[in-house]
Each structure stands twice: as C-alpha cells, then as structure tokens.
Amino acid sequence: MIVMSIAGVDPSGGAGVFADLKTFQAIGVYGTGIVTALTSQNPYKFFSTQPVSPEYIEEQIDSVMDAYEVEFIKTGMLYSPEIIKLTAKKIREYNLKAVVDPVMVATSGGDLTGGDIADAFNRHLLPNSILTTPNVSEAERLSGIKINSKEDAVKATELIDCNCFITGGHLDGINVINIDDEITIKKQELIETDNLHGSGCNLSSAITAYLAKNNSLMDSCLKAMDYVYEGIKNGNYGTLIAKI
Numbered sequence: 001m002i003v004m005s006i007a008g009v010d011p012s013g014g015a016g017v018f019a020d021l022k023t024f025q026a027i028g029v030y031g032t033g034i035v036t037a038l039t040s041q042n043p044y045k046f047f048s049t050q051p052v053s054p055e056y057i058e059e060q061i062d063s064v065m066d067a068y069e070v071e072f073i074k075t076g077m078l079y080s081p082e083i084i085k086l087t088a089k090k091i092r093e094y095n096l097k098a099v100v101d102p103v104m105v106a107t108s109g110g111d112l113t114g115g116d117i118a119d120a121f122n123r124h125l126l127p128n129s130i131l132t133t134p135n136v137s138e139a140e141r142l143s144g145i146k147i148n149s150k151e152d153a154v155k156a157t158e159l160i161d162c163n164c165f166i167t168g169g170h171l172d173g174i175n176v177i178n179i180d181d182e183i184t185i186k187k188q189e190l191i192e193t194d195n196l197h198g199s200g201c202n203l204s205s206a207i208t209a210y211l212a213k214n215n216s217l218m219d220s221c222l223k224a225m226d227y228v229y230e231g232i233k234n235g236n237y238g239t240l241i242a243k244i
Contacts, residue, residue, distance in 0.1 A: 001029040001212040002068045004096075005205060006061070006087055007076030007103070008037040008049070015041075016076060020205040027209035027227070032068065034060045037079045051079045054086045061090050070096065074208040075129075076201055077103040081120035088124040097211070098129040100162070101204035102138045118142055126162035131179075131217060133204045134160075136170040150174050154183055165221055167203065175225065179217055186222070188229060203228045 005020035013019065017033040024031030036057055040047035064070065073096050078084045091098050102121050118141040126132055126142075136147050143156035153171060157164040157178035168175040168188065177184040206224035207217075215223065 002032065002070050003029050003208050003212050004032045004034060004061075004064060004070050004073040005076065005208075006034040006036060006057075006073060006078070007101075007201065008039050008079070009035055010039055010041055012042040014043055015201045019201045020074065020076070023202050023205040023227075024209050027206060027213070029209045029212045031205075031209075032064045032070065034064065036083055037077055039077075049079065051083070054082050057083060058086055058090065061094075065094050070094070072097050072099070072208050072212045074099045074101060074204045075125070076101050076204070078117070078125075081117055081124075084117060084120040085124045088128045091125075091128045098125075098131075099204050099208045099211070100125055100129045100132040101200050102132055102134050102142060103200070104138055104141065122161060126160065129162050131163045131165060131207065131221075132160065133165045133167060133200065133207070135167050135200060139164070139166045147171070150176065150185065154178070157183070163217065165207075167200065169199070177218070177221055179221075184218065186225065188225065199228055199231070202231060 003024055005017050007020060008016045010016035010018060017035060021031040021033055034057060035052055037049050037051040039049050075087055075098060078087060104117065122142060134142055139156045140147050143159040145152065145156055145159065147153050147156055153166045153176040157166060157176055163179045166176045173188045175186045175188065177186065203224050206227045207220045210220035210223045211217065
C-alpha cells in the first residue's frame, strides 16, 4: 500500500510532508512525498516560504508514478493557483483519489499562499477530489459564508463542491462531515494544549492512510479523528504506531 503526500516542507517536522510521512508509517502504509514549497517555521513562529516551480513538482510526481502504483494521495500546502491547477491535472492523468487539506495559513500564523487561492481550490482541485478537510477559517473562504455555529458549518459543507469534513477545533469541538450529502456530526472534547502544530496535516494524511487500508471514507474519517486526538493528547503523533 503506497500513498502520496503533495505538500510543503516544515523543517521542524510537525507539519507538511515530514509529518505526513510519519503518519503514513505509523498507520502502516508506505509514504511518498512531493515537495511544493520550502518553509522556515517552527511550531511557534513562521519566517518565510520558498515555492518550488510547477514544472519541478510535475517531474517529482511523474518520477514517483513511474515506479509505484499509487491510488490515494493527500494534498497540503500548494501555495499558488498554478500549483493547484497542476495538481488537479495530475490527479486526472493518473486517476488518483485525493484528500485535500486546503492549507492557507500556518498554525503559527504565517500566510502559506501566494495570494487568494480559495477560488483555485473551488474551480480546479475540489471537483477532482474525494474529500476536503478544512478548518473553520478555510471552510469560510471556500464556502463564502461565516461559520459561527453547527448549522453554519452544515450549510458550508453543502456549498463546497466536494465531500467535506470541517474540523471542530474552532467550533467547540463539533466536527461536521458531509459525505454524499449525508451529514454526520461528531463532537470531541477539546484539549487544553499548545500541541496543535500540524494537526490538520496529520488528519488528512491519516484519512489517506486508512483509505489505502481498505476502510470506507467515513470509517477513515472517524479513525483519523481518533488518531489525531491521541496525538494531541500525548504530544507526539509519531509514537502512535503501537496504538493503531
């Protein structure tokens, strides 16, 4: 079972491709990683971003697909509309099933994009993907509405052109999942912690890994929620191998 992450590099290892690879390994699948951008950041401060050219990203994807059979992928930081369009093109070309984490802002506060890319997600990537996992802020940008309640989150999932899992970290722990127009609400206890860096990356990569292990999309979402919850509680996603 071989999966792929298309995302940026976080040198602190808590988010991006490095975090995705650790999650893939913890859940028991082999991970490959396509780098879309370099960042200088840590869990507490964001410094800068240096994007990779779309042409070189395409060559990375082609090189992996030349050697491996990959069905499920996740995307994270894609930086620009051009990279989003390229990713959508490669998804179609290789008939990939993509879980999209629509990363726009780092947990530490830095803007991880080269402009307003919500429109590019909506026009190019989400219609070619099987799930997107925005937080409340990202879901607001994708849906065009403010989200202040569970009912608002449900409405937002209906406006986003993709199966959608709005995470509940900024909605009192209320997670809203819309798969094939069926709404599921899952409330989790919020944990008082500073250990949230990369939680969105780990969620989407865990969903991807569970899909590769023949779980349904809903079961993959629920198992990934538990995985991330345990990672936040224990302060380290990479130590969860024995619990999976």
